[in-house]
Amino acid sequence: MRRRRGIEALNRITQGQGRAVIESLADIAPALGDFIIDFSYGDVISRQQLDLKTRELATVAALAALGNAQPQLKVHIHGALNVGASREEIVEILIQTAVYAGFPAAINAVSTARQAFAERN
Amino acid sequence: MRRRRGIEALNRITQGQGRAVIESLADIAPALGDFIIDFSYGDVISRQQLDLKTRELATVAALAALGNAQPQLKVHIHGALNVGASREEIVEILIQTAVYAGFPAAINAVSTARQAFAERN
Amino acid sequence: MRRRRGIEALNRITQGQGRAVIESLADIAPALGDFIIDFSYGDVISRQQLDLKTRELATVAALAALGNAQPQLKVHIHGALNVGASREEIVEILIQTAVYAGFPAAINAVSTARQAFAERN
Amino acid sequence: MRRRRGIEALNRITQGQGRAVIESLADIAPALGDFIIDFSYGDVISRQQLDLKTRELATVAALAALGNAQPQLKVHIHGALNVGASREEIVEILIQTAVYAGFPAAINAVSTARQAFAERN
Amino acid sequence: MRRRRGIEALNRITQGQGRAVIESLADIAPALGDFIIDFSYGDVISRQQLDLKTRELATVAALAALGNAQPQLKVHIHGALNVGASREEIVEILIQTAVYAGFPAAINAVSTARQAFAERN
Amino acid sequence: MRRRRGIEALNRITQGQGRAVIESLADIAPALGDFIIDFSYGDVISRQQLDLKTRELATVAALAALGNAQPQLKVHIHGALNVGASREEIVEILIQTAVYAGFPAAINAVSTARQAFAERN
Numbered sequence: 057m058r059r060r061r062g063i064e065a066l067n068r069i070t071q072g073q074g075r076a077v078i079e080s081l082a083d084i085a086p087a088l089g090d091f092i093i094d095f096s097y098g099d100v101i102s103r104q105q106l107d108l109k110t111r112e113l114a115t116v117a118a119l120a121a122l123g124n125a126q127p128q129l130k131v132h133i134h135g136a137l138n139v140g141a142s143r144e145e146i147v148e149i150l151i152q153t154a155v156y157a158g159f160p161a162a163i164n165a166v167s168t169a170r171q172a173f174a175e176r177n
Numbered sequence: 178m179r180r181r182r183g184i185e186a187l188n189r190i191t192q193g194q195g196r197a198v199i200e201s202l203a204d205i206a207p208a209l210g211d212f213i214i215d216f217s218y219g220d221v222i223s224r225q226q227l228d229l230k231t232r233e234l235a236t237v238a239a240l241a242a243l244g245n246a247q248p249q250l251k252v253h254i255h256g257a258l259n260v261g262a263s264r265e266e267i268v269e270i271l272i273q274t275a276v277y278a279g280f281p282a283a284i285n286a287v288s289t290a291r292q293a294f295a296e297r298n
Numbered sequence: 299m300r301r302r303r304g305i306e307a308l309n310r311i312t313q314g315q316g317r318a319v320i321e322s323l324a325d326i327a328p329a330l331g332d333f334i335i336d337f338s339y340g341d342v343i344s345r346q347q348l349d350l351k352t353r354e355l356a357t358v359a360a361l362a363a364l365g366n367a368q369p370q371l372k373v374h375i376h377g378a379l380n381v382g383a384s385r386e387e388i389v390e391i392l393i394q395t396a397v398y399a400g401f402p403a404a405i406n407a408v409s410t411a412r413q414a415f416a417e418r419n
Numbered sequence: 420m421r422r423r424r425g426i427e428a429l430n431r432i433t434q435g436q437g438r439a440v441i442e443s444l445a446d447i448a449p450a451l452g453d454f455i456i457d458f459s460y461g462d463v464i465s466r467q468q469l470d471l472k473t474r475e476l477a478t479v480a481a482l483a484a485l486g487n488a489q490p491q492l493k494v495h496i497h498g499a500l501n502v503g504a505s506r507e508e509i510v511e512i513l514i515q516t517a518v519y520a521g522f523p524a525a526i527n528a529v530s531t532a533r534q535a536f537a538e539r540n
Numbered sequence: 541m542r543r544r545r546g547i548e549a550l551n552r553i554t555q556g557q558g559r560a561v562i563e564s565l566a567d568i569a570p571a572l573g574d575f576i577i578d579f580s581y582g583d584v585i586s587r588q589q590l591d592l593k594t595r596e597l598a599t600v601a602a603l604a605a606l607g608n609a610q611p612q613l614k615v616h617i618h619g620a621l622n623v624g625a626s627r628e629e630i631v632e633i634l635i636q637t638a639v640y641a642g643f644p645a646a647i648n649a650v651s652t653a654r655q656a657f658a659e660r661n
Numbered sequence: 662m663r664r665r666r667g668i669e670a671l672n673r674i675t676q677g678q679g680r681a682v683i684e685s686l687a688d689i690a691p692a693l694g695d696f697i698i699d700f701s702y703g704d705v706i707s708r709q710q711l712d713l714k715t716r717e718l719a720t721v722a723a724l725a726a727l728g729n730a731q732p733q734l735k736v737h738i739h740g741a742l743n744v745g746a747s748r749e750e751i752v753e754i755l756i757q758t759a760v761y762a763g764f765p766a767a768i769n770a771v772s773t774a775r776q777a778f779a780e781r782n
Contacts, residue, residue, distance in 0.1 A: 095333070111269075121243050122242050123609070147569050156521045158606075158609075282367070463639050466692070485640070518584050607727075634690065638696060
């Protein structure tokens with residue numbers, strides 16, 4: 057149940073990218089991959105209290121502010137686009153990062169967004 | 178122009194709380210207060226590329242993830258409520274913090290939300 | 299199953315303190331409390347690949363390094379003591395924090411340890 | 420030698436405050452206090468490659484940016500003043516924190532400066 | 541006015557490198573580039589309360605401590621050199637990072653300095 | 662004395678890798694290399710209050726949680742293996758990082774572990 061719900065949310069948001077992350081964990085930390093599917097996507101991200109687009113934009117905001125999670129930021133920039141956010145909205149979230157976490161975090165997040173956008177063109 | 182736009186955005190979002198922060202800076206760092214109004218609120222937060230509710234929820238997500246900005250997190254939990262977010266949506270953002278920044282960050286953010294909610298009752 | 303395993307691990311490690319944290323979440327974020335029991339304690343912390351004492355000392359090391367999770371650090375200093383670590387071992391972990399995360403993080407962690415130790419005397 | 424040099428630097432910069440920190444560590448982590456004197460002050464801070472005022476202003480900048488070391492930030496705001504920095508220079512460093520680490524870090528650092536300044540009045 | 545003052549400060553400190561950063565933002569986040577010039581350099585960094593060399597050394601200290609802003613650290617190591625700091629002073633700031641943010645932050649900052657120094661040889 | 666003790670601890674734990682780090686610092690920051698040997702390894706890490714395996718596992722936990730010290734994390738994953746920890750125990754520490762510092766930190770730490778393990782095969 058959690059597993060199926062998790063896989064559905066993972067597929068809908070990351071369209072294959074998240075699955076690749078899970079598979080890359082299979083060699084040395086398969087339990088971590090299971091927890092990502094069952095807990096992160098099955099328990100938390102598939103909750104109905106927030107629409108998926110707002111959820112993904114908030115995730116982008118959190119990862120940009122943290123500043124040391126660029127691979128995950130890229131996955132969720134794709135994720136936000138996959139569930140209906142526009143590039144303009146994502147960039148706006150990243151610009152706002154300058155206010156709360158400083159310009160270096162914002163600049164580095166925009167670099168990651170540039171890569172993500174390029175992958176979709 | 179930036180000043181007026183900043184004050185309007187500050188008032189609309191924080192309904193007096195942000196003004197109190199600005200005034201508390203007036204004794205030793207008035208320029209920082211000016212920058213908050215003119216730059217943070219006048220230049221960035223009043224941009225139209227994102228609706229205010231999504232903007233505030235993203236701010237809550239970023240501050241909760243950073244984990245060392247509890248006073249500002251409280252201001253923006255109020256801010257999110259002031260521009261139309263529900264308590265349920267805010268709590269949902271904070272629960273999601275556990276996935277991206279760990280359970281301690283999520284638990285501490287919920288403590289701050291409890292204080293903010295209590296102040297409004 | 300996860301629930302029962304989680305409650306057992308929570309009780310064994312935190313001896314009531316963790317339960318108080320869960321209950322404090324019940325008013326506005328009960329799902330977060332459930333996730334702490336079911337996922338953190340039921341899925342992860344009760345895994346058998348590491349003895350509980352090493353697990354708790356590693357948790358103390360991580361929370362001390364993060365530096366913005368003092369309430370959780372206190373819970374796990376108690377937790378480490380509850381599962382067999384000595385005060386001397388815990389202090390040693392905290393001193394080592396100076397090497398990896400700097401002296402301020404180490405000093406603040408020792409302050410938290412002082413409080414935890416005093417609560418047990 | 421390191422000990423004497425460390426105590427001299429500690430006294431010159433913190434004028435008793437640092438000594439109080441060392442003494443507060445004596446009950447449970449005396450080795451950490453020794454390392455602060457011998458290594459931090461005796462080995463590093465008393466090096467001659469940088470004048471003390473620049474060194475203390477750089478320390479204030481680093482601690483303000485980290486954001487979770489307010490007690491140490493207060494000690495070094497006093498330290499910077501003790502070795503010749505002006506309040507205006509310190510506030511300027513803290514305002515600049517907004518650019519590199521975001522406005523919350525800057526605002527919280529100014530709050531700490533307000534306390535330090537009040538203690539000297 | 542802010543724009544001209546910002547461009548002058550940017551040019552003086554970064555001698556072209558900062559301009560390259562601004563231009564790299566022009567495709568997807570031109571507003572962020574404007575904010576860097578007008579706010580960061582025009583409003584904050586060109587303030588007169590601190591000499592430029594102390595300002596840049598403090599910036600180097602803050603970015604080294606944060607630890608996840610290596611591209612910006614490199615820009616400001618160049619910046620500090622451009623406004624009169626010596627390599628020895630910069631290295632001294634980075635060594636001191638070990639005390640406040642831990643040895644990994646100091647070691648990684650020295651690696652970035654090595655790259656910056658090599659670019660100037 | 663500190664020097665000899667430091668070199669012995671460095672050699673035992675890092676088996677040459679740490680020595681390479683020290684040598685890489687010799688060109689621009691030799692004092693930092695000395696401090697790593699004399700203070701980090703000679704003063705702190707060679708203390709007897711904790712067995713080396715627990716010490717290294719705690720170091721791995723701290724570095725994984727910090728999230729911006731991947732080169733050092735790799736050195737200490739090797740270090741933990743060199744002093745008797747199993748790959749399974751290290752992976753377990755890294756999985757637990759998800760609970761305290763979030764899934765991105767855990768996933769990135771597992772990537773670093775994969776590289777370290779591959780270097781030993």
